[in-house]
Amino acid sequence: MVAINGVEVAPIVDYLTSLTLSDMSPLTVRSYAHDLLRWWRILAVVNVDWDRATTSDVELLVGWLRITPNPQRLRSDQSAPQPGSVNLRTGKPLLARGYAPSTINHALTVVSGFYEFHLLYGRGPLLNPVPASAARRRMTRHHSPLEPDAPQRRGPLRQRSPRRVPRSIPDGLWDELFTTMSHDRDRALLAFYVSSGARASELLGVTGADVDWANKKLWVVSKGSRELAAVPGSPEAFTYLARYLRQCGTPGPAEPVWRTLRGDPRPLTYWAMRRIMQRANVVLGTNWTLHDLRHTAATRMVNDPNLTLPEVQTILRHRHLSATEQYLQPRVEELHDKLQEHFTRSRPEPTYSPGYDADDIATVFGE
Structure with missing residues (x-):
């Protein structure tokens, strides 16, 4: 109501x-x-x-x-x-x-x-x-579905929305973030996020029956279609999941896999997982979000020469290939590293083919 x-x-x-x-x-x-x-x-x-x-x-x-x-x-802490x-x-x-x-x-x-x-x-x-x-x-x-969409102007009162480039977590900062996790449950969640590309709420909704140990995959309820979809998981993620379940008990087929650690076990909510990331951000001085983990998984996949773009689209469950193509854009951090190498690289000295007289070269090129 x-x-x-x-x-x-x-x-x-x-x-x-x-x-x-x-x-x-x-x-x-x-x-x-x-x-x-x-x-x-x-x-x-x-x-x-x-x-x-x-x-x-x-x-x-x-x-x-x-x-x-x-x-x-609004922030009550002005130092934040x-x-x-x-x-x-x-x-x-x-x-x-x-x-x-x-x-x-x-x-x-x-x-x-x-x-x-x-x-x-x-x-x-x-x-x-x-x-x-x-x-x-x-x-x-009057638009034909066989013709591409023509660019159009914004309607009245519509705001200009800047195009956001997905920001993935560089490997060095990822290692720092992973190190701040204090429990195998949290390590397992982060490892699954960057290996499966699942959305935050999708992964948190996994039950005991949704874990396929033999084939190293999980079944999640997809955000768009709300249907069960299989997502892969890395061996490292399943290792941390096994450690977590060994400590906290194996859930039943209909029980949630991810549970709270204090008091009576309760399903781990999105807001609780978001709070885990916030505490890590305070320690590291960063502002990573849960969705950045999906961006990181997508960026790693598209940069793998053994995976094609349509295969990555299937894993991420993007409806259109254009949504996956945006991850082909180079990372800002990688461009900065290459530019620093460019700035420090010594300028090559000009050389000439052997057989030319030095006086002739000086006359022609003014050297």
């Missing part, structure tokens, strides 16, 4: 119910609900009913998101790295203080879809208050 001040918001509930019946992921439906509740609060401030909203109200939403600090970025700063060890910037352009664009997409849904039933304003790009409308109406 979606409610404000204890009162259910029927238009939002109707829309979210339609998304649920369309087999949309529960996490996606939840994110849509948060965006629509934010939209509802904006309308309440200006005292406008949802079915009377105009483009001016949408502009107010975008303006508010652009200037308002994101509460999740501030939002927007760059970590000198990893080269990764921290998230900015405000809402990201992708967050604003997502909010516009949600609000637009909400009004498109109600327009089908003759509810709401006559026109969608979220403006759409005329070029995009023409492209979707």
Whole structure:
């Protein structure tokens, strides 16, 4: 139920119910609900009913998101790295203080879809208050699936989203991160992350029946299709997993493999694993995330000459090959190392083929 001040918001509930019946992921439906509740609060401030909203109200939403600090970025410890700063060890910037352009664009997409849904039933304003790009409308109406997608301009109010390059963990920093893990459970998790390429939540959902010891693979519920998919695991990862289970007990077929270590065993959640990474970051002075482990696995795979790009795409379960191709871009750290070698390399002395007279060379080349 979606409610404000204890009162259910029927238009939002109707829309979210339609998304649920369309087999949309529960996490996606939840994110849509948060965006629509934010939209509802904006309308309440200006005292406008949802079915009377105009483009001016949408502009107010975008303006508010652009200037308002994101509460999740606030830091009570002023000595801690501030939002927007760059970590000198990893080269990764921290998230900015405000809402990201992708967050604003997502909010516009949600609000637009909400009004498109109600327009089908003759509810709401006559026109969608979220403006759409005329070029995009023409492209979707007359575009042949056999032709490549033509570049298009951003729609009105849409924010410019910079293209992010995946940042993998260099081998030296990876060794430091792995060394900070204090338990075989955590070492096993990190080893599986960089050998399987599984997403954080996928790996944490593994049960006792999902471990295939003979074939050295795990079965995870894929984020996109929500179907069971096999992912590989390195011998090192299975070795640490065996040590962990020897210490904490082997789970039953339906019991989670990854459990808490203190008190009564409970399933290890995403937030608990995220906290493990945060503690390691404090020790190392880094800002690695769980998703960087997937980037590291992908980068290692695409740089293996024995693996083709379609094979890496299959392991990572990317829908499009273009998502895998982005890992072909050289690491920034590798480029820096090569440039340092270039700077320190002595300039080659010019040489000439034997048989030429030195005076003739000096006359021709002015030496």
